[in-house]
Amino acid sequence: MAILDSRRVSRAGRWVDVRHRRLGMWAYALNRITGIGLVVYLYLHLCILSLLTRGQSAWDSFVSLARSPFYLALDVILLAGILIHGLNGLRIALTGCGIGAGAQKAIFTMLMIVSAIALAVAALKIFHI
Amino acid sequence: MIENPFTEEPKPTSAWLWQVFTGVGLVILLGLHFIANHFVAKGGLRDFAEVVAYLRNPVILCLEVLFLLCVTTHALLGVRAILLDFGLSEQTERRLDRVLKVVGALTVVYGLAVTFMVIR
Numbered sequence: 246m247a248i249l250d251s252r253r254v255s256r257a258g259r260w261v262d263v264r265h266r267r268l269g270m271w272a273y274a275l276n277r278i279t280g281i282g283l284v285v286y287l288y289l290h291l292c293i294l295s296l297l298t299r300g301q302s303a304w305d306s307f308v309s310l311a312r313s314p315f316y317l318a319l320d321v322i323l324l325a326g327i328l329i330h331g332l333n334g335l336r337i338a339l340t341g342c343g344i345g346a347g348a349q350k351a352i353f354t355m356l357m358i359v360s361a362i363a364l365a366v367a368a369l370k371i372f373h374i
Numbered sequence: 375m376i377e378n379p380f381t382e383e384p385k386p387t388s389a390w391l392w393q394v395f396t397g398v399g400l401v402i403l404l405g406l407h408f409i410a411n412h413f414v415a416k417g418g419l420r421d422f423a424e425v426v427a428y429l430r431n432p433v434i435l436c437l438e439v440l441f442l443l444c445v446t447t448h449a450l451l452g453v454r455a456i457l458l459d460f461g462l463s464e465q466t467e468r469r470l471d472r473v474l475k476v477v478g479a480l481t482v483v484y485g486l487a488v489t490f491m492v493i494r
Binding site for chain 2: 260277280281283284287288291294295297298300301304305308311312317320324327331334335337338341342367370371
């Protein structure tokens with residue numbers, strides 16, 4: 246018996262396509278896309294931390310590189326993913342506990358505005374503007 | 375596949391409860407981690423000597439180990455949830471669970487090994 250069949254694979258990946266979908270589907274897709282990105286980042290981050298075991302020169306060279314504008318821009322993208330995933334995740338957790346289930350769209354919109362404001366403030370701080 | 379997620383509440387499985395539990399923990403622990411390592415540190419990142427001094431603080435060490443446990447559990451439960459959408463058979467689901475437990479254990483052991491090699 247095949248582990249996966251093509252219809253199931255096609256159906257399982259439909260959440261990626263949010264065209265002509267309601268806000269709820271956008272929230273669902275955003276949570277998954279940011280989640281996948283953060284899992285990739287987690288393992289990349291753990292690999293980079295292995296530089297610490299190679300001593301001071303290896304780590305401090307990386308730190309110099311990571312303070313360049315390109316890496317700082319990547320930090321802002323990372324923070325965007327964390328804020329969207331974290332705040333949207335809190336909404337999902339509250340809904341699962343029966344809190345705010347009737348006002349999910351408003352809560353989602355409000356949390357995304359909070360994310361955008363927090364990201365703007367953090368980006369200014371990261372680039373020392 | 376959920377057509378409109380706002381119309382359905384998540385099923386309270388133990389995996390979902392762990393996902394929520396670790397997720398709430400992460401909001402606090404990741405917030406502390408990010409502020410301590412990127413906003414408080416001069417230049418946005420700690421140099422080698424600062425990392426060693428930071429991790430040698432027992433309270434920080436406990437928080438970072440807890441953060442490693444929470445983030446690994448949360449991440450792999452998320453991967454599991456996405457893969458379960460493919461409608462895996464029960465046998466494949468059991469295999470997936472075993473694989474993810476091994477990956478999770480290796481991730482935590484790796485993270486602890488790096489941490490203790492740094493602070494020894």
